[in-house]
Amino acid sequence: MNFSSRLLEEAVNEFSKLPGVGQKTALRLVLHLLNKDEAEIGRFAGAMVTLKKDIKYCTVCHNISDDETCSICTSPKRDHETICVVEDTRDVMAIENTNQYFGSYHVLGGLISPMDGVGPSDLQIESLVKRVATHPVKEIILALSANMEGDTTLFYLHKKLKDFNIPITTIARGIAFGGELEYADEVTLGRSIITRVPYENTLIKG
Template sequence: MNFSSKLLQHAVEEFGRLPGIGNKTALRLVLHLLKQSDQEVGRFTQAIDQLKEKIQYCQECYNISDEPTCEICRSIKRDKSTICVVEDTRDVMAIENTNQYQGVYHVLGGLISPMDGIGPSDLKIEGLLERMRKGEVKEVILALSATMEGDTTIFYLYRKLREFDVEVSTIARGIAFGGELEYVDEITLGRSILTRVPYERNVG
């Protein structure tokens, strides 16, 4: 692109570094910000600076939090004997939205991915094992993506968690509710036949 201004070019390049934002979108966003008032742009950049500066991670579950321990870990209504292991805070939000889960979480902060140079030591796995050692946990639910990285991480965690007296489960995989059979991919369909469940369980 032929920029008429180095400042403009620099801002567009910075926006273009964000995932999924190409050069044209970056330019559109920057020109949008240029049209806004100084206050509005200041509010935008301050929100990011403040987040980066003041953000904390719950010392119990490593979820993003404004306080040393997050709201879920502090709540007396939550079942501390069940831990749901997730990749990041988005997954916590998604599960909370279902209103189906009353336990607590553990946020790994990523998945094992040798291709991206992410090994077990880059994730909050030691913190999870530390929670196991306290002996209060009865079940660990591994709610990770159904991808190669997710499966690798599940396998690694399963081997580590076997040492403790806890039940380890993974969330159910199969055909999504509302999904039409003919559009389901072969692997999911094949596996969902192999892992079929008695009718009574699905109704319950």
């Protein structure tokens, strides 16, 4: 691109480093912001800087938090003996949005991925083992992505946790609600037949 201004080019380059943002989109975002007043741009830039500077991670579950311990880990309404292990804070938010889970979480901060140089020691796995060893836990739910990194992490976690003799479960895989059978991939469809459940179990009680 032919930029008429070096400052403009720098701002566009910074924006185009964001995932999924190319140079044209970056230019559109920068010109959009440029039309705002200085205070508004200051708020935009400041929010990110403040977040990075003041962000805390819950000392129990390692979720992003404003305090030492997050609101879920301190809530008396939650079941702290059930731990749902997830990759990152987005998964916590996604599960919270379902309003179907009332236990606590453990945020790994990623998945084991030798390709990206992420090993078990880069994740909050030791602290999970310690947490399970020192607190009463009645179930560990592994809610990880169904890809190679997820499966590797699942395997590793199971190995680390199985000696505690606590039920370890994983979230159900299958055809999505609203999904049509003919468009489902073979692996999902095949596994959904193998792991079929009694019809009565699928009825929501209450």
